[in-house]
Amino acid sequence: MKELSVNHLLGIKYINKNDIDLIFETADHFKEVINRPIKKVPSLRDITIANIFFENSTRTKLSFELAQKRLSADVISFSAAQSSVKKGETLIDTVNNILAMKVDMVVMRHSDAGAAHFLSKNVKASIVNAGDGAHEHPTQALLDSYSIREKLGDVAGKKVVIVGDILHSRVALSNIFALQMQGAEVKVCGPKTLIPKYIESLGVKVEPNLRKALEWCDAANMLRVQNERLDFSYFPNTREYSQQFGLTKEILDSLDKEIVVMHPGPINRGVEITSDVADSQQSVILDQVENGVAVRMAVIYLLASKIK
């Protein structure tokens, strides 16, 4: 029987193609489960999971919680804003205190790159990275690839462009690793100030022109303009950004093919994507959300089955 090669999901970089295949096969089954009249299975009855979010999140946190509850795990959720972290407790102490209450798995989001990795080396629990700084967001990349696979049949051989703030984006980095591992070709597109200098060393081409990028691709992943991370002006204003890099219905309709439009959310309507595109037939944004629950169920189920 197949199992994951890792005991933690810290990033796409640390897993392999077989792991991704196994996660997707398992997610197929969970997708069927969450479309049943009663959407719950009892597999993880004796597993307790702590969701620790040191950074704000709505959809990722909800998606993880729902995935855990659909698997019948016991769940405790914790936001740093209301915690002793404010009183000066260290990360390891916070997590060890939670683990002392007999928690088997920790899902963590943190603003520092490597936080999940650090935790996995220092505490005794299975760790799932729900986003660490500008490093990785593995479950988002998995659900993005899963959505492409669902829409286009396969990820191998497909062309995907990631548009927007690549510099601050953990979604972009995890997506690049995941897509390349599955044999897709990746380009990035965005203001030069928001493209990392050495991005080409990852085998990713830069296409500064949105129209050309869209003409080339099968799927476009439109990243959010993360105003909270833009500590100084990377582009003159959002109006100029949306004129150059915003996806509009006019551009989409002028292409000679139908491309798949993705967005990890939350959407800034009218900035990186217009409302009519976000709500169009070509958009799989809400499918991504549904698939997110199935993929996270698969990740948690497969990791939990390795907890001895």
Next chain:
Amino acid sequence: MNPKVLLTSKEIDIILHRLACQLVEKHLDFSNTLLIGIQPRGKFLAERIKSILKTEYGISEVPLGFLDITFFRDDFRRNQKTLEANKTQIDFLVEDKKVVFIDDVLYTGRSIRAALTAIQSFGRPAEIELLVLIDRRFSRHLPIQPDYRGRQVDAFDEETIRVHWSEHEQEDAVFLEETEKN
């Protein structure tokens, strides 16, 4: 120990026809009855039964579904290996229907226990019956018995019963063999 043949293709054929006949005796026109094959191995038997109902009795409209019980098993994390799932395909509600579970071998009864829980995700059936090709007598861990049984077999715990189907393994046959040690 070499595998011992418990049932040949001809014997299986006779038994399947008898089981189908017993089902018809109880369910008549199957207007309120559903067949559910328990994945992975009950699928083949369920398809055979359905096909006999059609060819022998002209009953063609029996809904047939396949239920995977992996996520409902009671040995999650007690087993060394990750439990791998199969496809569940139930395109109908089971609310107030008569459900017949179909599986190839009834052994400890734990799979059927899991199936009884799993089916509740699709509604509340009026009643549930169990049809099996092989009933391993004296091996039950739970108070579960079949309503329709092909052949009763006494086997030791160190022995495995293997059912082959021509769709999958070239020929129909049932073997008794020593369990492979991992």
